[in-house]
Amino acid sequence: MSTPSRNTPSRLSVERALRHAVADGIIGPDRPVAGFVDVQGVRDSVAALHAAFAHVPDVLHTFAVKACSLVPVLRLLRETGMGCEVAGPGELRLALDAGLAPERIVLDAPAKTRTEIREALALGVALNADNLDELDRIGAVRPPGSASVVGLRVNPQVGGGSIGAMSTATRHSKFGVALRDPGARERVVDAFARRPWLTRLHAHVGSQGCPLPLIAEGLAAAYRLAEEINERVGHRQVTSLDLGGGLPVNFADDTVAPTYADYVAAVEAVEPGLLDGRYRLVTEFGRSLLAKNGFVAAVVEYVKDAGGRRVALTHAGAQIATRTVFMPDAWPLRVSAHRPDGSPKRTPVVRQDVAGPCCFAGDVVAHDRELPELAEGDIVVLRDTGAYYFSTHWAYNSLPRPAVYGCAEADGRVVFATIRRAQTMREISEESGLDQADALLGSFAAERSLP
Template sequence: MHHFEHRDGKLFAEEVSVTTLAEKYGTPLYIYSAATLRRHFEAFDSAFSGLDHLTCFSVKANSNLSLLKLLGEMGAGMDIVSGGELYRALKAGVSADKIVYSGVGKRASEIREALEAGILMFNVESVAELHKINEVAADMGKVAKISFRINPDVDPQTHPYISTGMQKNKFGLDIEHSLEAYELAAGLDNIDPVGMDCHIGSQLTSIDPFLEALDKLLAFHEKLKGMGIDIQYLDLGGGLGISYEAEEPPHPSEFGEALKKKLADTGLKIILEPGRVIAGNAGVMITEVVYTKSNPTKNFLIVDGAMNDLIRPSLYGSYHQIAEVEEHGRASETFDVVGPICESGDFLARDRELPEVEAGERLVVYSAGAYGFTMSSNYNSRPRACELIVDGDEVIVARKRETYEDLIKNEL
């Protein structure tokens, strides 16, 4: 459910005309709905009521400061994977003790920044990283709270690029060697192993892989208790999917009920790291048709939004629903929706049935609130898009559109 709807054939973001926004702020343009963000966070977080839990939004899904601030004010913690994301979360007013730090390649400087801030814990992905955290913490006279990211070798049944919990993936420690890692961590003076972590993938449309992983983690927890290691936190990661096309992902309440049955008597505090399920359908990208073009085999809509603005279709072959911002009731044709970048892989949709549109008219690309702007780039020296948050009839410029001057300001 989201707050983007057509009224008398014209698209609105909450109470604001999208055409008005596009005319004022230009295209390509990202628009986020504050009401949708609030609804999605509340629906997710409330699904785990009755469990001691912390919902940490996955900053990599959408790192805009205004969006992070909005979620932080609702009680969200943050799941980060870089020093830059830590900086953003703190700037957005999120308390450091509600931040967990994931990621396979934490540098010493980033570890130091996180320890200085006083984050909740590091999700450690290798023994080498454990030693580095211990070394930095010792140098600072601190004790670092950690969990190990345990790779349960569970198939999440998702795109291979966003599958993260199988033995062939780069993430975490295999479950067999994790016991040795915990034993090592328990003997280090500047490490406190307080948690277990698992993240098996993204855009999951069934809770079965989650539950399979959870059963393995709970069995592993019993072994840790036998070793005298006191685990306080169980971080189950994120990955719950959304509907882009015909997917039917489970509602968070279904996930919550399943977890309550398995975790109610464990004494563990549960950490969850949703990203896409909160932000994905809370945002759209608006793009303008620059030219129409046909050849003997294809019809093209050439738009001003490109793979540098929204890379998911090019990178993953992902589907995003596309529609007219203003409906004209014309007949449909089969189009490739392509951008101006000099790559054959620059497309937003292929072989898509869409109404015939004309140059100067605008299209809306739905489900762009997660892994949209945050994965954008300046490829082909294209300034990045403007981001807006609409809250009722209020419009917040969450990020100004980049200028040509911005493109070169750090170059000598």
């Protein structure tokens, strides 16, 4: 959600949405933190993705559920024609509950159990094996005539980007079969030759911090391997390529850069045949579809000075902006200051920290940032947080998950729909074993307390 710019689709402005949210009472002193999703912005981002690949004959675009694991959001994406990429049984359950057909779901978990593999195959969900041993597991339980497309993830080992944790094609990455290790390529080709049901190759180079040429080179390596496998077996056994996700997001301003069109151009520049229809394609974009279509709003509870610097204590910290708090240089966020009514603050700019509610010193989402001077009751907005932030809560200090709302223009005003209600204190206690409160008392504890 942003102010439109030359390269940015027109979106509902943060300021307008925030003013209406305050007026409707869904953010304020008694509801001090909430997340917001721009519904039309999501639709526009998906449309941009489809447009960039319009010339590709056969492609399934899936959304990486980890980027926004909220059922109403997944259902909205399904409505726009997206499938889902899931990284475990919980995300698979969310995708199914959102109404996704199994054949439009891809399971990529790197540590699948035998039970998870069996259930995915029974449903007809596509799955990508992470390693050669997993292929043995799949072969042992795969029923004859299974509808599931089965692939193998390979690591092209083309190197990393500026954020190591987001780079999945490094020499020692935990993901996939490392293609440049001695003998690995031959073992992969042989694995396909011995398993006619193995028909897909999967590669994912990384996302944030990875430049497009690096991503394209990794995908081209998978394409060349597919060609080699098909030549070795003498027919087109590999019929599809899963390109993963990996479009970085610009967190510096409102501009959308790079775009999906930039991604397609980078891939075609390195390997034109990859998108010519020879292989059915799967994509797994996540952050790039949601990040700029969401924001977090948090009330300033207190303001104080420490060591000559102003510190604003808010209700949005590490429990929401976990990556930003622990890796501020890799995941900086834009922060804007607003009055209690949601309008932009116009007070003099001062250097200040914007901190969260967690009980550790490092819980700061913006360090020494120039902002209009904040005061108690003001509202800060963390921008470009539609992916990963409010949807993937860290339960530190047993802080409640915030409410999340969808917002859209309707009849000249902004309307809101509850995506997820705020977590209650009772629910926090239930998650922390309330129903088993006496489990360690009585004879169980007495027997183990004897010397």
